[in-house]
Amino acid sequence: MRVRLLVLIMLLSLTACTAATPVPSPTAIPRLPTVTPEPLSQSTPTPRIIRLSESPLPVFTPTPIPTPVISADGITTASMAQLGISAEPYAILGDPNAPVTIIEFTDFGCTFCRRHHVLTFPALREEFISSGQVFYVVRQLPVTSPHGDQAALAALCAGEQGKYWEMHDQLFAAGDAWYSDATTARRRIIALATDLGLDSAVLQRCMEHPATQATLARHVSEAHALRVFGTPTFFINNQLFAGAQPIARWRDVLEGGGRR
Template identity: 30%
Template sequence: MPTPKKPTSPRTKSSSRKPLVYGAVTVVAAGLLGFASYRATAPDDTAPDTSSAPAAEVSADPNEGVYPELAKLARRDADDKLAVGRADAPVVLIEYADFKCGYCGKFARDTEPELIEQYVKDGTLRIEWRNFPIFGEESENAARGAWAAGQQNRFWEFHGAAYAEGAKEKGFGKDRVKALAEEAGVKDLDRFMKDLDGDAARAAVKKDQEQAYGIGATSTPSFLINGRPIAGAQPDETFRQAIEAAAEQAKATGSAGDEAGEPAK
């Protein structure tokens, strides 16, 4: 398995791998994201299928393995272009992913649509995307392209195009990223290209990337479900169990987001 490239920015290099101040116990627990990756970053299709790998443990106790400080990372911003679902949904799944990651694509194609159909549409779940490019320049291009597409309300269409079967094999050079934006229905491609190389895109991607390193994530995909770390392209049942446990806990405590959003279409 190729070793992920470290960020080239000296500032990112020096700061992004230092855990953010969430409390020592929380940061150690969040390190599970890196420990339990099950080779999720494998960027080629010849890597072993993780569908038969052991699932990340999800206890029947909805409080076990949940870290409240990590749950606070949910933005719950109704205007977030890189999220789907109600801002006040009782459960928030935060996904840290790279468009060059083979198992991120597997999750995007095989698992995420089912979660959206089953849990997002009924208001139970919100999914918040975090760009976590770890495979170098092309990963960065795709991440900024995803953000730029989002500025024209086409993030999820870009996400689908970039994770389609065979898409990553074509690479994510700037011309290819522009083609993906066109495929995704981005109308103003000139604005898209300016946004792609703009300071705002770079800052947004860096913020997500540093958050991921700060909680101990070292591979993609990595997830938080109401503060419960889950790493790798786990079986669908792992996500369903975690979502349903989180929903039950939210119901019991009467907790949800403070800001209401619109139901997913």
């Protein structure tokens, strides 16, 4: 058992980003308050981990699909509610009535998140999301780079202007900027907003607004409640799937047996 755990840890270290060494807080842009991890409540199920060393992969047990809740705050599927994930209005793709909900915790400064976005996500989107088999939800968990939280706030605020996914793509393409100084990071965000046809002044005010920062803090809190501290981390319905895995492994999981 101990050997298997060590193998799992080694594999995760090759496929996921973890929290970086603390860095000085930038002065140009306010930093978010520290979020204290919340303990799992008795009502929150303990996710079953899909261990990377196991073969064959576990399969899903088909169950009835409750109707998703659509409110002014966004969409909440049954899987999201079960895991304690709040409604999401912008960072979503696919049919909320799909049998599988995938929740990704991501960080725009994480090289493994970028690997997933560039190498795997396009095929995942085409084969499973566009076909109605998967509803995809993104949660922000900036843990690696000095200004990853600013990139996360920019994504949230681009969503307010109807261009979450366009900004999502550009923020990953500008990954090195989140390791630079605060001024450079902020200039890059403004440039990306301008290129996408967004109102950069509105976006900046949105990033500095307490409500937006509270949303990001909630994303982090939800991750911590699920014992998620590295990226990319996924929940396939209520099962944890960690690291930047190739599309073949996603196919094994999603096609390996029932969906729910």
